Amino acid sequence: MARDTSDTTPLTRRAELIAWFAAGEKPREQFAIGTEHEKIPFYRDGGAPVPYAGDHGVRALLEGVARETGWEPIVDSGNIIGLAGAEGGAISIEPGGQFELSGAPLPDVHATVRELQEHLDAVARAAEPHGIGFLTLGMSPRWTREETPVMPKSRYRIMAAYMPKVGSLGLDMMLRTATVQVNVDFCSEADMVRKMRASLALQPVATALFANSPFTDGRPNGFLSRRSEIWRDTDADRTGMLPEAFKPGFGYEAYVDWLLDMPMYFVKRGDTYHDVAGASFRDLMAGKLPQLPGEFATVSDWANHASTAFPEVRLKRFLEMRGSDVGGPAMIAAQAAFWTGLLYDEAALDAALDLAKDWTEAEREAVRATVPRLGLATPIAGRSLGEVAAEALTIARTGLQARARRDAAGRDETVYLQPLEAIVAAGRTEAEDHLADYEGPWRRSVSPAFAECVF
Template identity: 80%
Template sequence: MARDTSDTTPLTTRDELVAWFAAGEKPRSQFAIGTEHEKIPFYRADNRPVPYEGTRGIRALLEGVARRTGWEAIEDAGHLIGLAGAEGGAISLEPGGQFELSGAPLPDVHGTMAELGAHLDAVAAVAEPMGIGFLDLGMSPKWTRAETPVMPKSRYRIMAAYMPKVGTLGLDMMLRTATVQVNLDFSSEADMATKMRVALALQPVATALFANSPFADGRPNGFLSRRSEIWRHTDGDRTGMLPRAFEAGFGYDAYVEWLLDMPMYFVKRGETYHDVSGASFRDLMAGRLATLPGEYATVSDWANHASTAFPEVRLKRFIEMRGADVGGPAMIAAQAAFWTGLLYDADALADAWELVREWTSAERDSLRATVPRLGLAATVGGRSVGAVAAEALAIARRGLSARGRRDGTGRDECVYLRPLEEIVAAGRSLAEERLALFEGEWQRSVEPAFRTCTF
């Protein structure tokens, strides 16, 4: 997320909180695809992390991209921490310097791929003369938490202080992981609820398909998606499989109730972030926050609070898929195609719901717990995740075919599913391929990853 919301309209009733989500509804004709990805920068000469300051640091990299693209600077307490594009895209910094593109809403996956290519070209034109490369792994393979630079972003200081109070690996999540997300629209409360249920149930399947974080601290870490496992030990109040989404009558109000119960991180007034970590949004609504007495909730506060919820699928004014490790450009496009095919065609969505409808809450939780280590070999409902993934991909392919969105050469969006179909056919994720390289060609060193696993 590049920029916190700025809207000082007061919020006084629960109905206004519900209405904020309902305002995200769009007619199907206006459905778009938003893709976000993070990538970990490093110096090519010696595989060191890139600090914020310095002539070849992250700030200088942002300044160079701004000059090249004309994108507007985003600052926090005098620090350049992102860029905003005129068409809705943005570049932001994650806590450990992960360089993130938050893409503009686009009509199809072809547009996503074109946007991604233009972004990578612009960044490379600046980064290469600086000797900076970017890893396409879901976790930094070598540096410890202490060796990872910390970006000067106010909200991250508050989060970093709070994380150790509520989990054991929150700082690793912040500093050492990288993900790819796709944001999709909904047309009504019922449409939102169905999409949330399907996406939540299948999110661990996506984790298995995109598993790509098998190294940490210079060696294999025992997982195929260590990034996903780290999220299981970050903050139980705001992460996980959101079981209430599967309860009868789930809708905006139930999600609002969950957010009201979820502790806050901060309240922003002007340019100042006030640390209210652990406090209740209900108290802010009533003007009785202990650290900010007399301050009342605004639309900005609610939007910012919603952005600090981290379930496997997050509801904002769109639905955000959060289960995948980042990969290279083909995998980024594949993630957008996978979820677009499943959720944007009515028949595909119905078929996807049938695929997962009988899974129990215990089965979903067990799947979420076992996939980070086992990947496609994990099981759910008596089937392997590999078999479920093959069926989900077939549904997604039908959904994309029904959309009929073609590029200038006549290809439809199904072409972007091929990397995932190859993974299922081989029964082996990127993580497993790279572990095999580690044991063989790399001679049990992660150093070659800085040449092989890059954008």
């Protein structure tokens, strides 16, 4: 989850909320790629989770990464909870200690891969004295929710108290899952809508391709992407396939109205997070929030509220692809290449929209409900999602070839699609490979994951 913003400019009119999104528009030549990923820490000796405090805890790890990188600490109530880089990147900790890199906006996938490797190298150097490793799985495979440490972040305490009121799995989402996201730019409202519709419709394809969370509480959980299934029972007010995006006339205004209908979590004033969970942003704009009478909305409040929406594709001042389990470095790079290829070339975007243009809302919802369990075998409009994935990868490859962004060795960005093309060719996800290992060489134990599924 992103670092909270700080801008006390008052917001009094709905038009200002709409303008905040429109301000994210960029010329095409300035389009960038931002890659975010979470990874679950554990102690290499025994595979236990890593608490926040202590000589070898998450706080000590963050301090070590700060020394390695020179990044500035982010502090909440006296606790270091993240690091801010000079070029726009940041490191944060998720509620269960998941270590997240929010990458800087970069010009191509090659640059994101270099950023990722530099980050992983710095984190490895900082983690080594503490005996800490990191899983490349989308969900912690062994610890129960009760065994998972809770990080001391004020906003998470508010969310943790509210989550059980609106879904049965929100705490699992917060404490035990790990994802990879790609952020892409748009040049106009119409461009945003096209990219939103294409990426929402095809988000289950990414969920299938990146499925990598088949274990919970030390055994198979019946899903290929349990992380994706958990999101289906987290909070219906702020998650899902955003059917509004496919309605005629969708744009910034409709998304703003959806956010205004979405209950708030908190209001931050100074260093204090005020619990207003369930309250209306409209009341805050009018100065009538019961918990904070006389307080009016600011730009920070709106940005923070927008960051607590969790649809499969989220609009901020860019678009976030949110449907995938984390994997190893090659899969993180593949995620960036997949969406860059589909969305940053006009012909590819046309083809991506065409691929899903005849799907109905009911079909999109059915795919979303089924893909966590069936992955590439999920049916859609008389086909399998694996067939759709093969076409989507061909489109992405064509889009990346058209971009023609080359590294020092002369390779274009298509090189990063190879892990996904291998998955489609085999018809098997990483999750299915792990399940086969569990039944075979792992001898029905998840303990080998702490040696084999690691960064």
